[in-house]
Amino acid sequence: MNESDPRYTIAPGAEEARDETGRDEAAREPMPIVYLNEIERHYQQGESMLHILAGANLALWPGQSVALVAPSGAGKSTLLHIAGLLEHPDDGEVYLDGVATSGLSDAERTQIRRIEIGFVYQSHRLLPEFTALENVMLPQMIRGLARKEAARRAGELLAYLGLRDRVMHRPSELSGGEQQRVALARAVANAPRVLLADEPTGNLDPQTAEHVFSALTQLVRATRVAMLIATHNLELAGRMDRRVTIRDRQIVELE
Numbered sequence: 001m002n003e004s005d006p007r008y009t010i011a012p013g014a015e016e017a018r019d020e021t022g023r024d025e026a027a028r029e030p031m032p033i034v035y036l037n038e039i040e041r042h043y044q045q046g047e048s049m050l051h052i053l054a055g056a057n058l059a060l061w062p063g064q065s066v067a068l069v070a071p072s073g074a075g076k077s078t079l080l081h082i083a084g085l086l087e088h089p090d091d092g093e094v095y096l097d098g099v100a101t102s103g104l105s106d107a108e109r110t111q112i113r114r115i116e117i118g119f120v121y122q123s124h125r126l127l128p129e130f131t132a133l134e135n136v137m138l139p140q141m142i143r144g145l146a147r148k149e150a151a152r153r154a155g156e157l158l159a160y161l162g163l164r165d166r167v168m169h170r171p172s173e174l175s176g177g178e179q180q181r182v183a184l185a186r187a188v189a190n191a192p193r194v195l196l197a198d199e200p201t202g203n204l205d206p207q208t209a210e211h212v213f214s215a216l217t218q219l220v221r222a223t224r225v226a227m228l229i230a231t232h233n234l235e236l237a238g239r240m241d242r243r244v245t246i247r248d249r250q251i252v253e254l255e
């Protein structure tokens with residue numbers, strides 16, 4: 001794949017946006033896009049407290065892929081939700097471009113999520129009444145893109161992920177792995193600066209997983225997105241730039 005490949009135009013206009021925001025400038029500076037600082041997360045379980053994260057720190061840098069590998073129940077989804085501003089930590093701060101997000105209003109957080117963050121849920125969460133194509137079009141249209149252009153790009157993206165013949169299917173008419181790929185297409189449709197994906201290759205056969213993984217790797221290189229992927233696939237994790245795990249409620253670098 002080369003730079004002129006139309007697949008890089010996942011979100012045409014993103015290049016200009018990058019220039020305006022000085023993203024490439026920022027990439028050369030010692031500033032992570034996302035910085036989780038001393039994150040604490042616990043759940044009340046009856047009388048006792050279930051501590052999931054305590055003093056967890058993690059920096060995500062532009063153009064870098066990070067694998068989050070940890071056993072079931074360790075807190076991967078919890079961590080991704082906090083990094084994606086979907087959940088508030090009980091303590092600690094999530095910085096985006098060095099700006100603390102805890103003081104932002106819900107509307108501001110929603111706006112940041114729409115523009116800056118692509119999120120692939122573990123459970124896909126596609127909108128059931130819409131087709132695959134429409135699911136990928138919607139975030140683009142919410143962001144102001146014309147319907148026709150959103151449809152064109154959604155179709156391109158889905159075709160690239162091997163779903164050319166499935167664009168008119170509703171989620172209930174798609175396999176788990178197909179839904180997963182639609183969710184991924186939706187997450188990257190607006191060319192986010194941060195991509196958080198919760199086991200995006202979990203339901204895929206090895207060959208499709210490989211294809212999706214290489215698409216993600218190329219996306220990181222082409223758009224300098226900062227990527228954090230929860231995965232149980234150690235082989236794919238081994239090919240990412242960094243590997244982290246959750247140990248004793250903290251985030252620890254592997255190797």
Ligand SMILES: Nc1ncnc2c1ncn2[C@@H]1O[C@H](COP(=O)(O)OP(=O)(O)OP(=O)(O)O)[C@@H](O)[C@H]1O
Nearest residue numbers: 043050052070071072073074075076077078079122
């Ligand atoms: N709302 C909640 N109330 C109580 N406990 C919760 C809640 N949400 C998550 N937990 C607990 O927090 C722990 C971490 O959950 P999380 O979903 O982050 O794990 P995970 O690492 O993503 O696991 P998996 O690999 O199975 O997806 C689990 O033990 C879970 O039972």
Ligand SMILES: [Mg+2]
Nearest residue numbers: 076077122198
């Ligand atoms: Mg999970």
